[in-house]
Amino acid sequence: MKTKVLVADDQELFRDGVGMLIESQSDLELVGSVGTGRDAVERVETMRPDVVLMDIRMPGLDGLAATELILASGRDPLPRVLVVTTFRRDEAVVRAIRAGASGFVTKDADPEFLLAAIRTVAAGNSVIAPAATFDLLRQFGNSRPGPDASVIDELSPREKEIFLLVAKGLSNAEVAESAFVEETTVKTHLGKILSKLGLRSRVQVVAFAWQHGLVG
Known part of the structure; x- marks a missing residue:
């Protein structure tokens, strides 16, 4: 069974590139590509992805608020949220982790790392070491x-x-x-x-x- 992935990012070029990368993988399926947090929340309800690749900064409802809404929805099963950020040490990452995100990747991550991260969170694991989380929180x-x-x-x-x-x-x-x-x-x-x-x-x-x- 393929892992269903939803991509939410307001940069169309990045969104399309990631979408093409996902579609090139035999074990992954792109079920949606949206440019706002509100669209991400709505698409989760209709498409029921296994993993949401969520940009932090988007117009209107940002990725953090969208993550909180998705993971507080109570639906079963909940998707895993993998946050996309520009900076490795970002206060927004802490908020995302508190909301229940399974980890984060930076936008400059190489394609193989991004794919590995998607598979890792889909398997129920985290893409950030607990020790690194502790440092971010401190x-x-x-x-x-x-x-x-x-x-x-x-x-x-x-x-x-x-x-x-x-x-x-x-x-x-x-x-x-x-x-x-x-x-x-x-x-x-x-x-x-x-x-x-x-x-x-x-x-x-x-x-x-x-x-x-x-x-x-």
């Missing part, structure tokens, strides 16, 4: 409330331990070493953590923990 995520540990009350003591290690940007191997467990155990706990907290990726764990003052 640089741009200054506005947040005081610590609120009640948001993880639903987690077991072991899950809380794993949650906080993941929230610091540690890899599964690093978490396993710190918690004295096997990597497979970390993966099992992480799956339960994501389910209980309504999160979609370990990158969102980092953003969630930062937002509630649990890491710093």
Whole structure:
């Protein structure tokens, strides 16, 4: 089954180029190409893409607002959103991650990297290391409330331990070493953590923990 991709970007040349690239791949299918965030939201409802390649800055409803609307829609399954940005270290990227984006790519990324990124998020993974997310949040995520540990009350003591290690940007191997467990155990706990907290990726764990003052 092909991965269905929707491209949202206000630059027609970029949009068309990416569309042609996607159509050249046997495992990907271009289901739409739009130039505004509002059109992206509407097309998601009608075309039900697996991945949305979303430009951050578009006229009217921008890519951030569109991402928030799409991922808060509650429809099942939700698409994965891969944000496109001009800058690697951009405050807007932090907002996108908090909204639930699965990662970001820069507009100057080479075609093979872009295709790999689409396939990566379609498989349920992130295209940004949790450690890099943590660094971005430390640089741009200054506005947040005081610590609120009640948001993880639903987690077991072991899950809380794993949650906080993941929230610091540690890899599964690093978490396993710190918690004295096997990597497979970390993966099992992480799956339960994501389910209980309504999160979609370990990158969102980092953003969630930062937002509630649990890491710093």
